Amino acid sequence: MNNITDVLPLLQEPKKIWITTHHKPDGDALGSTLGLYHYLRQKGHEPVVVSPSEVPDFLLWLPGIDTVLNFESEPKACLKQLQEADLIFCLDFSRLDRIKTMEEPLRQATQPKVLIDHHLNPDVAAFDYRMSEPEKSSTCEMVYDFIRLAGDDTLINNDVAQCLYTGVMTDTGSFRFPITTAAVHEMLADLKRRGLDHAVIHQHIYDSWSAERMRFLGYVLYQKMEIYPRQHVGIIALSQSDQQQFRIATGDTEGVVNYPLSIEAVNMAVLLTEKKDEIRMSFRSKGDIDVSTFAAQHFNGGGHFNAAGGRSQLSLEETVKKLKTLLNILPATSKEVPVSK
Ligand code: 5GP
Numbered sequence: 001m002n003n004i005t006d007v008l009p010l011l012q013e014p015k016k017i018w019i020t021t022h023h024k025p026d027g028d029a030l031g032s033t034l035g036l037y038h039y040l041r042q043k044g045h046e047p048v049v050v051s052p053s054e055v056p057d058f059l060l061w062l063p064g065i066d067t068v069l070n071f072e073s074e075p076k077a078c079l080k081q082l083q084e085a086d087l088i089f090c091l092d093f094s095r096l097d098r099i100k101t102m103e104e105p106l107r108q109a110t111q112p113k114v115l116i117d118h119h120l121n122p123d124v125a126a127f128d129y130r131m132s133e134p135e136k137s138s139t140c141e142m143v144y145d146f147i148r149l150a151g152d153d154t155l156i157n158n159d160v161a162q163c164l165y166t167g168v169m170t171d172t173g174s175f176r177f178p179i180t181t182a183a184v185h186e187m188l189a190d191l192k193r194r195g196l197d198h199a200v201i202h203q204h205i206y207d208s209w210s211a212e213r214m215r216f217l218g219y220v221l222y223q224k225m226e227i228y229p230r231q232h233v234g235i236i237a238l239s240q241s242d243q244q245q246f247r248i249a250t251g252d253t254e255g256v257v258n259y260p261l262s263i264e265a266v267n268m269a270v271l272l273t274e275k276k277d278e279i280r281m282s283f284r285s286k287g288d289i290d291v292s293t294f295a296a297q298h299f300n301g302g303g304h305f306n307a308a309g310g311r312s313q314l315s316l317e318e319t320v321k322k323l324k325t326l327l328n329i330l331p332a333t334s335k336e337v338p339v340s341k
């Protein structure tokens with residue numbers, strides 16, 4: 001395992017560079033990969049960003065998003081680019097099982113693999129060069145650090161700044177989570193001095209909902225959110241039919257898990273979403289509740305201390321039951337009635 005500074009000499013000559021991120025990419029995943037993409041292009045490289053799955057609608061405005069390849073819908077083109085690449089960058093995930101069907105091709109790829117990521121418990125053996133810093137707010141902050149480490153501050157143009165701001169903003173809940181350090185604010189100040197219009201980015205992400213999505217949120221909070229004040233837990237379980245009713249698309253459930261956490265009595269929130277082949281789970285917590293370990297131990301997942309993900313192969317009903325048992329929420333047949341609706 002080599003240090004990230006050892007990558008810098010590899011970037012002295014023009015290279016074909018394959019950049020990827022995790023399945024169901026979010027603001028930090030696409031902000032960091034595209035931020036790096038815009039930087040590397042200015043250095044004379046030929047980068048390509050490959051996403052394991054579809055890009056969500058709320059990020060379609062990101063500069064360069066139209067160049068992103070989707071492995072699910074165009075695997076051949078993605079594999080051809082992988083074969084031709086000299087170097088591979090893996091951003092915003094720390095274990096190869098987070099990239100689903102891309103895992104095998106990437107494992108077999110012989111080119112050097114560079115990790116830039118802030119998740120806990122990285123799979124050290126899978127990468128040749130590593131920048132793994134769980135104390136960082138976002139992978140976008142780390143790409144910013146990487147560019148500065150290379151002494152290339154002057155290459156932080158508006159495209160790079162827009163992409164990197166997006167991931168820091170989304171991963172810190174608009175700069176309010178405890179992980180928002182002084183270094184984050186210094187980075188933001190630097191981007192502002194370089195001319196970034198931050199208000200436009202907030203508008204793109206937070207004020208561009210469809211009416212349908214807003215009604216879906218209303219339905220979810222009114223009909224689907226269960227609050228258990230004694231256990232300090234909030235649970236939302238969404239079936240496929242719930243999602244179909246409102247024609248929910250990739251990314252439309254983004255942020256829903258945070259709502260129960262806004263309730264004073266709730267210290268842990270769980271969103272369960274029924275997909276075609278599995279139940280997807282999102283965990284969020286306040287303070288000293290470690291949802292990353294909980295997700296890893298019980299739901300084949302992981303992530304960060306206060307924000308993690310996981311999955312279950314059980315039915316939606318069975319998964320909710322397992323979760324409630326683990327959280328000491330008594331079965332519905334008992335006298336304990338959840339406060340909901
Ligand atoms: P989300 O609930 O938004 O999908 O994920 C919350 C955080 O946990 C994100 O930083 C995401 O990258 C991470 N995460 C989600 N699923 C997994 C997983 O299965 N394993 C690991 N290690 N991290 C995950």
Ligand code: MN
Nearest residue numbers: 028092138139
């Ligand atoms: Mn992230």
